[in-house]
Amino acid sequence: MEITKDKAITQLDNFANVNQLLVAESPKAINVCDFTGRFHGRTVVDNINLEISDGSITAIVGPSGCGKSTFLRSINRMNDRISGWSRQGSIELYGEQVYANDVELLSLRRRVGMVFQRPNPFPMSIEENIACGVRAHRLAPRSHMKDIVRARLEEVGLWKAVSGRLKESPFQLSGGQQQLLCLARALAVQPEVLLLDEPTSSLDPISTQAVEELLKEFVPELTIVIVTHNLAQAKRIADNVAFFMNGSLVEFGSCEQIFDSPKEPETAKYVSGIFG
Amino acid sequence: MSTHTSSTQGLPFSPLRGSPLSASPKGQLNSSKYPYRVFLGLARWWRAVVEQSPQYLSAVLGAIPFLALVAIVIILFHEAFPAIKVNGGGFVTHSKWSVGSEYANPIRRDGVATPVGATYGAWPLILGTLEASALALIIAVPVSLLSALIVVEKLSARASRWVGVFLEILVGIPSVIYGLWGALTLGPFLAHHLAPIANHIPNVPILRFFRGPTYNGEGLLTAGVVLGIMIIPIIASTARDLIRQVPASLKDGGRAIGMTDFEVSRKVIWPWIKSGIVGATFLGLGRALGETMAVLMTCGAVLGTTAHSIFSNMNTIAATIVSQLDSAQTDGTGFAVRSLAELGCILIVITLICNIGAKLLLSRATHDTTTT
Amino acid sequence: MTQRPPSPALDQLNKKRRFKDRLLWGIAACALIVIVIPIIWIISQVVSKAIPHMSMSVLLTNTIGNGGGLKQAIVGSITLLVLVGAIAGVTGIGAGIYIARYAPRAIAGFLRSTVEILAGVPSIVVGFVGYIALVVGSHWSFSIWAATIVLSAMVVPYIAKATEVSLRGVSDSLREAGEAIGLRDSLVLRKILIKSASPGIVTGFILALAISVGETAPLLYTAGWSTTSPTFSLKHSPIGYLTYPVWTFYDFPVKSASYLALEAAMLLIILVIALIALAHLLRHKLSKNLPQSL
Ligand SMILES: Nc1ncnc2c1ncn2[C@@H]1O[C@H](COP(=O)(O)OP(=O)(O)O)[C@@H](O)[C@H]1O
Ligand SMILES: [Mg+2]
Numbered sequence: 001m002e003i004t005k006d007k008a009i010t011q012l013d014n015f016a017n018v019n020q021l022l023v024a025e026s027p028k029a030i031n032v033c034d035f036t037g038r039f040h041g042r043t044v045v046d047n048i049n050l051e052i053s054d055g056s057i058t059a060i061v062g063p064s065g066c067g068k069s070t071f072l073r074s075i076n077r078m079n080d081r082i083s084g085w086s087r088q089g090s091i092e093l094y095g096e097q098v099y100a101n102d103v104e105l106l107s108l109r110r111r112v113g114m115v116f117q118r119p120n121p122f123p124m125s126i127e128e129n130i131a132c133g134v135r136a137h138r139l140a141p142r143s144h145m146k147d148i149v150r151a152r153l154e155e156v157g158l159w160k161a162v163s164g165r166l167k168e169s170p171f172q173l174s175g176g177q178q179q180l181l182c183l184a185r186a187l188a189v190q191p192e193v194l195l196l197d198e199p200t201s202s203l204d205p206i207s208t209q210a211v212e213e214l215l216k217e218f219v220p221e222l223t224i225v226i227v228t229h230n231l232a233q234a235k236r237i238a239d240n241v242a243f244f245m246n247g248s249l250v251e252f253g254s255c256e257q258i259f260d261s262p263k264e265p266e267t268a269k270y271v272s273g274i275f276g
Numbered sequence: 277m278s279t280h281t282s283s284t285q286g287l288p289f290s291p292l293r294g295s296p297l298s299a300s301p302k303g304q305l306n307s308s309k310y311p312y313r314v315f316l317g318l319a320r321w322w323r324a325v326v327e328q329s330p331q332y333l334s335a336v337l338g339a340i341p342f343l344a345l346v347a348i349v350i351i352l353f354h355e356a357f358p359a360i361k362v363n364g365g366g367f368v369t370h371s372k373w374s375v376g377s378e379y380a381n382p383i384r385r386d387g388v389a390t391p392v393g394a395t396y397g398a399w400p401l402i403l404g405t406l407e408a409s410a411l412a413l414i415i416a417v418p419v420s421l422l423s424a425l426i427v428v429e430k431l432s433a434r435a436s437r438w439v440g441v442f443l444e445i446l447v448g449i450p451s452v453i454y455g456l457w458g459a460l461t462l463g464p465f466l467a468h469h470l471a472p473i474a475n476h477i478p479n480v481p482i483l484r485f486f487r488g489p490t491y492n493g494e495g496l497l498t499a500g501v502v503l504g505i506m507i508i509p510i511i512a513s514t515a516r517d518l519i520r521q522v523p524a525s526l527k528d529g530g531r532a533i534g535m536t537d538f539e540v541s542r543k544v545i546w547p548w549i550k551s552g553i554v555g556a557t558f559l560g561l562g563r564a565l566g567e568t569m570a571v572l573m574t575c576g577a578v579l580g581t582t583a584h585s586i587f588s589n590m591n592t593i594a595a596t597i598v599s600q601l602d603s604a605q606t607d608g609t610g611f612a613v614r615s616l617a618e619l620g621c622i623l624i625v626i627t628l629i630c631n632i633g634a635k636l637l638l639s640r641a642t643h644d645t646t647t648t
Numbered sequence: 649m650t651q652r653p654p655s656p657a658l659d660q661l662n663k664k665r666r667f668k669d670r671l672l673w674g675i676a677a678c679a680l681i682v683i684v685i686p687i688i689w690i691i692s693q694v695v696s697k698a699i700p701h702m703s704m705s706v707l708l709t710n711t712i713g714n715g716g717g718l719k720q721a722i723v724g725s726i727t728l729l730v731l732v733g734a735i736a737g738v739t740g741i742g743a744g745i746y747i748a749r750y751a752p753r754a755i756a757g758f759l760r761s762t763v764e765i766l767a768g769v770p771s772i773v774v775g776f777v778g779y780i781a782l783v784v785g786s787h788w789s790f791s792i793w794a795a796t797i798v799l800s801a802m803v804v805p806y807i808a809k810a811t812e813v814s815l816r817g818v819s820d821s822l823r824e825a826g827e828a829i830g831l832r833d834s835l836v837l838r839k840i841l842i843k844s845a846s847p848g849i850v851t852g853f854i855l856a857l858a859i860s861v862g863e864t865a866p867l868l869y870t871a872g873w874s875t876t877s878p879t880f881s882l883k884h885s886p887i888g889y890l891t892y893p894v895w896t897f898y899d900f901p902v903k904s905a906s907y908l909a910l911e912a913a914m915l916l917i918i919l920v921i922a923l924i925a926l927a928h929l930l931r932h933k934l935s936k937n938l939p940q941s942l
Contacts, residue, residue, distance in 0.1 A: 078824055083753060109830035116828075120821045123843045123938050132839065133829040169937035182825070189829050330834050331750045337742030338751060341808060342762045344801045348769060348777045355780050422679035430673065439680065441928065444855060445687055448920040450862025452894040453913050457690045459898065505686045512683070536669035566770020568865040569895060594772045598865050601779070617780065620773050631768035635761065 028092070029054045029193055029223035030075060035089035037067075037074055039082070045071045046247040047089070052240070054094075055220025059234035059255075060227045062244035062270070068227045071244070072195050075225070076112040077105060093193065110137050113191035117198045119178030121170035121185075126162050129170055129181055133189040152184040156214055176207025183214065194218070196226040200233065212237050231271060235259055243267045352624060356617035358388040363396050367618060370397025373579045373596075375603060375612045382609045389609040396615040398593070398622065400582045404496070405592040405623075407583060408571060409564040411500025416507045417557055423508075424515035425541055443509040451506065455573030458502040463493025463574060466501070471587055488585030494576035497586040502570050507560040514556035518549040518641060555637030562630035566623060568594040593623045691917055698914035701907040711875045711888065714897055715904035718912055720877050721888040725861055725919070727878050728795060728871070728889060732860050736800040736807055737853055743804065744811025744849070749837065760812065767805035774802050775866025783870055790872025790886035792879070798866045803856040810852020814845035847935040854927035858920045864891040890916050 030052040037045035045067045052058050060068045070079065077098060079085045091098040098108060110133075122129050130149045134140055140148055149166065153159040158180045162173070170181055179199060186194060196215075200208040215224055216237055228234050234241055234255070241258040243251045243266075251258060251267045262268040360367075362385050376394030383392055427436045467490035477487045522545050530540040576589025577599050583590040591599075597616050604612035709717035747759050778798035782788050818841050826836035842849070872886030873896075879885045893912040897905035 076828060078828060081827075106830040106832060109828055114825075114828035116821050116825060118821060120819070120825045121939075122822070122826065122840050124839065132835075133831065136829075136831050136835055171937065171939045185825075186829060327832055327834055330745070330837055334742045334746035334750055337739050338746030338759055340739050341743055341766050341804055342759060344804070345762055345766045345769070347781075348766075348774060348801070351777045351781050351785075352773065419679045419682045422676040423683055426673065426676040426680060430676075439683070441924070442683055442687060444924050444927075445921065446683065448855070448858040448862065448924055449687070449690060450864070450891055450894075450913075450916050450920065452862070452864045452891045453690060453694060453916060456894055456898050456909065456913055457686075457693055461689070461693050508683060536665050538669045538672045539665070562768050566768075566772065568770070568772040569891075573895070573898070594770055594865070597772050597776055598868060601776070601869055613780070617776070620776050623770055624773050627768055627770055628765060631765055635764055 028052065029056075029094060030225070031092040031095075032075075033090045033092070035071075035074065035087065035091055037070055037079065037085065037087045039070075040084035041086075044247050045074065048249045050242060050249060050252060052223060052225060054223055056239040057215060057219055057224040057226065057237055058240045058242060059238035060225065060242045060244060061229075061231060061234050062250075064229070066244045067247040068244050069197050072197055072225060072227050073114075075193070075195060076109055076114055077103075078114070080105075106137075110189045111191055112193045112195060113186035113189065115179070115182055115186050115194065115196045115199045118202050119175055119182050121173075121178050121181050123169075125167045126170045126173075126181060127166040129185050130188045133185060137189055139189060148188065152188045153181075155187060156180040156184040157210060158184060174207075176203045176210065179203055179207065179211065180214075183211065187218075191222070193223045193225065196224065198227055198229055201229060208233070231259075231273075243270060245270070349624070352617055352620050356614055356621045358386075359396070359611065359614035359618040360621070361386050362388050362390060362611070363615065363618060367396055367398055367615075368402060368622070369399055370395070371399050371580050371582070372397050373401075373600075375607050378606055378608075388611065390611045391607055391609055394607070394611055394615075396618075397580075398619055400580060401591055401593045401596050401619065402622065403582050404575070404590040405565055405594070405626075407496055407590065408499045408503055408575070408592055409561055411496065411586070412503035412507055412564045413557060413561060415501060415504030416511050416560055417553075419504075420508050420512035420556070420560075421515050421553060424512050424519055425545070427516055428519040429537060429541065429545075440513075443513055446505065446509045451567060451569040452573070454502050454506055454570035458498050458570060458574035459494065462501065463495075463498040465493070466490075466498055467493035467587070470497075474587070485585050488587045490587045491576055491589050494574055494589060495587045496575065496583045496590045499571045499575040499590070499592075500586070502574050503564045503567055506567060506570060507563050510563055511556045511560040514559060514638070515549070515553060518552040518556070519545060522548045549641065551637050552641030555634045555641060558630045558634035558637065562627045562634060565627050565630065566594055568598055571595045572598055593619050597623075694910060694913045694917060698907075698910035702911060702914070706911050710877075711893065711908070713875075714900055714902055715908065716875075718890065718893065718908065718915065720875060721890045721893060721912065722915065724871075724874070724878050724888040725890045727792070728799060728887065729857055729861050731792070731796040732799045732803060733853075733857055735796060736803045736856065736860075739800065740804040740807025740856070741811045741849060741853070743808040744815065745837070745842075747808065748812040748815035749841070763805045763808050763812075766801070767809065771802050771863055772865040774798055775868070775870055778866065779869040788882060789884045790870065790874075791881075791883055792871065792885045792887045793882055795867055795871035795887060795889075798870050799860045799863060802863065802866060803860045806856040806859065807849075807853050810856070811845070811849045814848025814852070815841055817848065818844040844938055847931045847938065850934060851927045851931045854923055854930070858923040858927075861919055861923070862891060862916060864895050867891065868895075890919070 028051050030050070032048050032050040032052075035045065035048045036043060048071060060072065062068055073079050074087065075091055075093075075098065079087075087099070093108070093112065097103070122132065124132065127149050130152050131145050134145065134148055135142075150159060150163075153162060158177060161177060162181075165172075170178060173181065179202075183199075200211050203211065212233065215226070218224060219239075226234075226238070238255045240253065241255050242249055243258060243262075243264075245266055251262060251264045253263075258267060259271050262271060372395050374393060374395050376391030378391065380392040382389045384390075423439065427439050431439065471487075471490045474487045477483050479487065526544050526548070527540050530544045531537075535543065571592050572595035575591055575595060577591050577595060578589040579591060579596070579600075597619055600616060601613070604616055607613070706717045707722065708719055710720045711718060743759070743763070747756050747763070751759060775798050778794050778801075782794040782797065783790060788794050822840055822844060823836055826840045827833075831839075867889055871889060873892050874886040874888045876888075878887040890912045893905075893908045894916070895909075897909040897912075900906055900909075
C-alpha cells in the first residue's frame with residue numbers, strides 16, 4: 001500500500017475517511033487504545049495507550065511479572081487461547097483492528113512475527129524450519145524455496161555455519177544459533193512487525209550482540225517491539241522505551257528521554273537500578 | 277557477521293505489506309490461483325473442513341473409551357441382574373458353588389428360571405482373591421519401593437534405563453507364561469524347598485496357616501508369589517516417578533546437615549512420597565485382583581472351600597469366571613452364566629474402588645509436589 | 649577456633665550410621681535382583697525346555713488335535729496384532745489427541761479418568777462382556793471380530809494415555825512458535841506436536857500391542873480356537889492364537905501336547921521381547937532429532 005504524496009492529494013476527495021490519509025502519511029504501526037487484559041478476572045495489563053511508529057525499535061522494560069509478555073502477546077493475539085483470558089480496548093495494526101471479528105488470525109500472525117525467550121526450533125530440519133511457514137502461507141512457489149532459505153539464513157548470519165547441514169536437525173546448533181534460526185523462521189513469512197520476548201535472556205553475550213546488531217539492521221523495513229530485562233540492551237538498540245509497572249504503562253518516550261530525563265519517579269528509580 | 281542481504285536475492289522485504297487482516301475473499305486466497313468464484317467458495321469450504329476435521333474426528337474417538345466403559349458396566353450388570361435377585365446376600369457369604377441338575381425341569385425362583393439345586397456362594401472366591409492379592413502386595417511393595425529408591429538415588433541414567441527395560445519385560449511376559457512357570461517350576465520348587473522348612477512352624481492357631489500339605493505346589497503361596505512378581509512393574513514405576521519428583525534442594529538440605537543417603541531417604545523422601553506410595557499400592561492391588569490366567573494355573577482352582585494354609589489349593593473370582601464358563605454353558609436356563617456375571621460385577625466394583633482410590637491418592641500426591 | 653578433641657563415641661556413632669547406610673542400600677540392591685531373577689528364570693526355563701522340540705515343522709504346519717505345529721496360531725496372533733494395532737491405534741491415538749489438545753478442561757479431566765478406569769477393568773471382565781454381548785448376544789459365535797473388539801477395548805486406554813501424556817509433554821512454546829508464524833492448527837498438530845510426541849506415542853502403542861499379544865482370558869470365549877488359518881467373516885470365524893496352546897496343553901498327559909505348549913510359550917516370549925526391542929529402537933530413532941532426546 002504505497003501511497004505517494006501526489007497520488008494521495010489527488011485522491012483526497014475520494015477518501016471519506018481523512019484518518020486513513022493521516023495513517024498513510026505518518027504511519028503508526030501499532031496503535032493501542034485503552035487496552036486492558038485479564039487472567040481469570042485479575043487485571044494483568046491495565047488500560048494501556050501506546051502508539052508505536054513504523055520502522056522503529058520499541059523496548060518494553062519493567063520488573064518481572066508486570067505484564068510485559070502478556071501485553072506483547074496481545075498484539076498478535078497469542079493470549080486468545082489461554083483459559084481465563086479476557087480483554088477490553090483495541091489494538092490497531094496499520095489502522096486495522098487486530099481484535100475485529102473477521103480478522104484472519106493466520107494472516108495477522110504472518111504480518112506480526114514473534115520470537116520467544118528460549119530458542120524453540122521446530123522438530124524438523126534446519127531448512128524445513130524456514131520453509132514451512134513460507135509454504136503454509138503460499139508466499140513463494142516451491143522452486144524458490146532454496147533461495148528463500150538461503151536468503152533468510154544469510155540475513156541472520158547463519159548461512160556460513162549451517163549451509164552444509166541444511167537437512168540436519170536444528171538441535172545440534174548452539175543456543176545462540178538456534179535463536180538466530182528462530183529469528184530467520186519468523187522473518188521468512190515477511191512480517192511487518194516483529195515481537196521479541198526477552199530474545200537474548202538465554203544467550204551468551206556474543207550471541208546477544210549478534211542478535212542486537214541484526215535487529216538494528218532490520219529497521220526501518222521492520223517495526224520491532226522487544227521486551228527486555230536488560231536496561232543496557234534497551235539503551236543500545238531502542239528508539240523508544242515503554243516502562244511498565246504492575247500492568248500499567250508508566251511512561252513512554254524516546255530512549256534518551258527515558259534514560260536521561262524520566263518524568264515519573266518510578267521510571268527514574270527503575271532506570272537507576274533502585275528496584276527491578 | 278553478515279550484512280543485510282534481504283534484497284540481494286530478489287526478495288523484497290515485504291511485498292505483502294498491508295495485505296488485509298480480514299477474511300474477505302480478496303485477502304485470503306489469491307484469486308489468480310482460483311479463477312472461479314464458485315471454485316473459490318468450494319476451496320474455502322474444503323479447507324475449513326480439513327482444518328476442523330482433526331478436532332471432530334478426535335472428539336468422536338475420544339468418546340469411545342467412555343462409551344466402552346459404559347457399555348461394559350451396563351451389559352455386565354444387565355446380565356447379572358436376575359442372578360443378583362435370586363442369589364441375594366447369600367452370594368457373598370455362602371461357600372457352595374453348584375450349577376444344579378441338568379436333567380430335572382428348571383424351577384422358577386423370584387421369577388427367574390433356575391435349575392433344581394443350583395446354588396451359588398462366592399465367599400471362598402472373594403476371600404481367595406483378597407488373600408492372593410494381599411500376599412502379592414506383601415511381596416511386591418517392598419521390592420518395588422526399594423528398587424525405585426535405588427534406581428533414582430544411586431544408579432546411573434544408563435543403568436536405570438535398563439531397569440526400566442526389565443520392568444517392561446515383566447509387564448510384557450504373557451500371564452499364561454507366568455502361569456506355566458508357576459505351575460511347572462516355581463510351585464514344585466516351593467513345595468520341595470520351602471514347605472519342609474515351613475513344617476517346623478508350630479502347629480498352633482494362626483501360625484498353622486503358614487504350614488501344611490502342598491498339593492504338588494499349586495496353591496495360595498504360589499499364586500501369591502506369581503501375582504506379586506506380576507504387579508512389581510506397576511508399583512515400581514509409579515514409585516520411581518514419585519521419587520523423581522522430590523525436589524533435589526530438599527535432599528541436598530538433608531545431606532548438608534550430614535545425613536547419610538538412607539537417612540535422607542527415610543526422613544526427606546519418604547514423607548514426601550508416602551501417600552503416593554499408598555496410591556501405587558492400590559494400583560497394584562487393582563491389577564492383582566483382576567489377574568486371571570496366572571492365578572488359574574497356579575492356585576489349584578478348587579471350588580467351595582477356603583484355604584487352610586498358604587499351601588492349600590484355593591481360587592479367585594477372576595480364575596473362576598474362566599474355569600467355570602465352560603460348564604456354565606451346559607445350564608440351559610442361562611442362570612450359571614448370570615451368576616458368573618454377578619462374580620464379574622463384584623470384581624469390577626472392587627477393582628474400580630481400588631483404581632479410583634489410587635487415582636485420588638496419586639493425584640493428591642503429585643498435586644502436593646507442585647504446590648509446595 | 650579451638651580444635652575439637654576426637655570423640656570416640658561420635659566416631660562409633662558415625663561408623664554405625666555408615667554401616668547401616670551401606671547395609672540398607674545392599675538390601676535395596678537385592679530388590680533389583682528380585683526383579684531380574686524371575687525374568688531370567690522364566691525365560692531360561694521356557695526356552696531350555698522348548699528348544700529341544702523346536703523345528704521348522706512347528707512353524708510350517710497347523711495344529712492337529714493336540715499335536716502338529718503352530719502355524720495357524722502364529723498367523724492368528726499376528727493377524728490379531730495387526731487388526732488391534734489398526735483399530736486400537738487409531739482410536740487410542742485419536743482419543744489421546746482429543747484429550748490433550750482439543751477437549752475443554754472439564755471434559756479432558758473427565759475423559760482422562762475414564763481412560764484410567766477402563767485401563768483398570770480386569771481383562772477377564774472385558775472378555776466376559778464380549779462373550780455375552782457379541783458371541784452370544786449378537787449370535788456372532790466365536791469370531792475374529794469379537795476378539796479384535798475385546799482386545800482393542802483393553803489396550804485403547806494404554807495407547808490413549810501414552811499419546812496424551814506425550815502430547816502434554818511438548819512444550820507450549822513450540823506450539824506457540826507454530827501459531828506465531830501463522831501455521832494452521834492442523835499443521836501445528838501434525839508437523840510439530842505429534843512429531844515431538846512421537847517417541848512416547850510409538851513406544852506406548854507398541855508396548856500396548858505386546859500386552860495384547862499375550863492375552864488369553866479375554867480370547868478364550870471370544871476368539872475360540874481354530875486349527876486352520878483365520879477367516880475374516882463376522883460370524884463363525886474362530887481363530888487360533890499362541891496363548892491358547894500354552895493354557896490348554898501345558899498339563900496334558902500327552903507329550904506332543906505339552907511340547908506344543910512350551911513351543912508356543914517360547915514363541916510368545918520371542919514375540920514380546922522383539923516388540924519391546926522394536927519400541928526402544930523406534931523411540932531412539934524418533935527422539936534423535938528432538939530437543940529432549942533421552
Ligand atoms: N497463562 C496465564 N494464566 C494466568 N496468569 C498469567 C498467565 N500468564 C501470565 N500470568 C500472570 O500475568 C502477570 C504478568 O505476567 P507476564 O506478562 O508474563 O509478566 P512479565 O513478562 O512482565 O514478566 C503475572 O502475574 C502472571 O502471573
Ligand atoms: Mg515475560
